[in-house]
Amino acid sequence: MQPTGKYRWKIVALLFFATTINYIDRQILGVLAPLLQENMNWSESAYGWIVAGFQAAYAIGLxxxxxxxxxxxVKWGYTIAVAIWSLACMxxxxxxxLFLFVIMRFLLGLGESANFPAAVKTVATWFPKKERALATGIFNSGSNIAAIITPLAIPWIALQAGWQWAFIISGMLGILWLICWRKWYHAPQDHPKISEAERDWIEQDGPEPMDKLPWKQLVLRRQTLGFAVSLFLxxxxxxFFLYWLPKFLHSEHQLSITGxxxxxxIVYLISDAGALAGGWFSSRMVSKGAIPVTARIYTILLLSLLVIPVMIVPFIQQLGWVIALIALATFAHQGYASNIFTLVSDIFPKNATGAVTGIAMFSGAIGGMIFSSITGLVLERTGDYTPIFIFCGCAYLLSWAILAVMVRPRYRRHLQIADQN
Known part of the structure; x- marks a missing residue:
């Protein structure tokens, strides 16, 4: 079959903008952290607990x-989630x-938790396997576009109109997105705007098991645990890069919130390329005949190796080299993320992708909550970023080793047989 129709790419565009708004809303805190920390007299550990509070709610939601x-x-699920996080942001x-700020971060985390499970499920619904990694890379790149927009726009808004307006304007973007989502999204099987040819292209992989997989059964599967441990690491x-990189540049390299x-x-523009490149590379391997799971695992190995040099960042004084190494690590992370999320849809049927993605990201949020709390305590007591960057450099290779053991290329066929029994 030849690629047919373009409407599925409009759906990806909606997912891209949702992810962009999602990350703008959450990243405002990191960009304005030096200003808010000074105005509200937050200690390093207090800031760490604020970040951990968001992640705790994010974990519960996931x-x-x-x-x-x-x-x-996903139509109703996305609607409710975006409404919650947009109102919380405003x-x-x-x-x-401090107490009210933590409450708002908690509500923001609850709403934002649905974005990636909903987006992954939408991609699995609208795309055949050979296009899913690229589609995932496109919507996932919204997180990097947000990371580019936020440091450019948010400090200007905060300095011109006050930090409160930064949150209000960002929340209003989510409300505008909701209007478009409600108007344009329908499931592909009954969407009035797509042709039969495009519908056939979307469904070319054939029918999948429709029996509901029990949540408890999903949690105990080796592959689900592999994803969970991988994201935990x-x-x-x-x-860390999202919430502490601005503080790191401020404290270690004396940069202001505008500087x-x-x-x-630069960091997030390069990481945006990683989301697309990682998705494209594994999708290219699949189009050449590679088993999808094998292609993703091989790509993740290559990307894991690119993160290792970030360990030496605390020992480098030249800002240019610091930015280059951090950008390389974020490039690899985003390519890694594109392939991890696609692996879920490669292995599990469509009616389980949302649940499995949520379980894995729950584990990642718990890991983030623990790491944020530890980071705040380490910086408050020692002021040394070295152990933090060493962990960052080692985490991905360890994650790849776990995936290589716990995820098998032929597992999808075994899963279908087990479900039918």
Whole structure:
């Protein structure tokens, strides 16, 4: 079959913008951290607990959002999630105390937890296997676009109108997205805007088991545990760069909140390329005849090796080299993420992708919560970033080793047979 129709790529565009808004909302805290920390007199450990509070809510939401999305569908699931996180983002403007700020971060985390399970499930619904990694890379690149927009726009808004307006304007973007989502999204089998030829292209992999897989059974599967442990190790690294990189540049390289804009833009522009390159590379291997799971695992190994040099960042004084090594690590992380999320849809049937993604990301959020708390304590007591960067450099190779053992190329066929029995 030849690729037919283009409407599925419009769906990916919606997922891309949702992910972009999602990350703008959460990254405002990191970009404004030096300003907020000074205005509200937060200690390093207090800031660590604020970040951990968001991640705790994110973890709770992930534990249930995937299963709810599998049950009620992505159209309504996405609608409720975006409404919650957009309102929570705007309500940050009314948070005048540390306690209220933590509450708003908690609500933000609950709403934002549904984004990736919903997006992964949507890609599995709208794309055949050979296109899923690229589609995942496209929507996942929204996180990097947000990381470029945020340091450029948010400090300007905060300095011109006050930090409260940064949260209000960002939350309003989510409301605008909701209007488009409700108008344009339908499942492919009954969408009025796609042709039969494109529908056939989407469904070329054939029917999948429709029996509901029990949540308990999914949790205990070796492959689900492999994904969970992998994200437990690597998600904290991305959280660290998202929330502590601006503080690192401020404290270790004396950059102001406006002066750090372009270094952050460079880092996340390069990481955006990683999301696309990682998805393209494994999809290219699949189109050449490789088993999908094998292609993803091989790609993850190559990307894991690119993260290792970030361990020497604390020993480098030249800002250019610091930015280059961090950018290389984030490039690899985003390519890694594109392939991890695609692995879920390679292995599990569509009616389980939301739940499995939620379980794995729950584990990642727990890892991020623990790592954020430890990071805050380490910096408050020692002020030394060295052990943190060493962990970041080692986490991905260890993650790859776990995936290589716990995820098998032929498992999808075995899963289908087990489900039919």
């Amino acid at each position: 534990l249930v959002s995937g299963a709810l999305l599998d049950r009620f569908g 309500l940050h403007a009314a948070a005048g105390t 690597t998600a904290p690294v991305w959280w 750090m804009a372009w270094p952050l833009v």
